[in-house]
Amino acid sequence: MRTIDKRIEVKLAAVLIKRAPTLTLAFDDRCKSRLATTLDNGEEVALVLPRGTVLRDGDVLVADDGALVRVIAAPQEVLVVHAHDVPTLTRAAYHLGNRHTPVEVGAEHLKLEADPVLEDMLKRIGAHVEHATLPFQPETGAYGGGHKHGHDETFVEDYALAQKVFDEHHGHAHAAGHDHGDHSQCGHDHEHEGHEAHEDHDHDAHGHTHAHR
Known part of the structure; x- marks a missing residue:
């Protein structure tokens, strides 16, 4: 060989x-x-x-x-994400990135490996999701730590909804604490696949919402 x-x-x-x-x-x-x-x-x-x-x-x-x-x-089962406006697609990218999900970024769409939990979350924040069989080439080296800041009411509502969806699927809602797992660009971080999902935390100090990744 x-x-x-x-x-x-x-x-x-x-x-x-x-x-x-x-x-x-x-x-x-x-x-x-x-x-x-x-x-x-x-x-x-x-x-x-x-x-x-x-x-x-x-x-x-x-x-x-x-x-x-x-x-x-190789062509594989993927989700192709579109939105009626740029803010919605940006929010979709944010929530996927906050979960260290490998994402391929197009001019007007996102592409990720098929996942029913993520599909549900994306639909609930207003994105349009289609199933397809296509080659998948996500961004590389873009799944590290850092902070994201949301400064508008709609963002806060979407953020809370996205966390609610994950709590419903995983059967838990932690008020505090961090779980720092593998930040690799490959694979999934969902608890149903044997990995701990990273939790999001809202902090209201100074009128800002900080999402810890």
């Missing part, structure tokens, strides 16, 4: 890339640095990449014998 252990960071001639065998992977598998998988030509290979590597559509990898392999993002 050949081992694929490098990703090429420089641009190669198109003819070389075109001739390379392809490896089609969904997003979750493109997050794995250690993976036994199969090229599209049927050859079994082992991915052994630096930890933290997230492969994207079009990446070119190198096997231990020097051969090239081109990565293709």
Whole structure:
């Protein structure tokens, strides 16, 4: 079995890339640095990449014998989120980011892996959600800590509603405390999948609402 252990960071001639065998992977598998998988030509290979590597559509990898392999993002079940106005789409992006959810950002839409809890939350804050089967390439490196500030009444109402939806699905409502889990861009942080969901907290000091991520 050949081992694929490098990703090429420089641009190669198109003819070389075109001739390379392809490896089609969904997003979750493109997050794995250690993976036994199969090229599209049927050859079994082992991915052994630096930890933290997230492969994207079009990446070119190198096997231990020097051969090239081109990565293709596999179509998968996703949610495509639209809104009737920019503030609603922005709020949708905020609530997804506050839960460390991998999101692909388009000019007028958001895309995320299909999840019924998130779908319910998005619909309740006024977003339009469609199911589709498409390649998924979320933003990278954008799921760390920090604060978001809401200064209008509508934002506060949406924020409270979003938390209420999660409390209904997870059967808990914590008044205080933080749970600092994995802030990785890969995978889900929902309790129904074995991970603790990050709680949101409203603070009214100085007339601002601070959402801790």
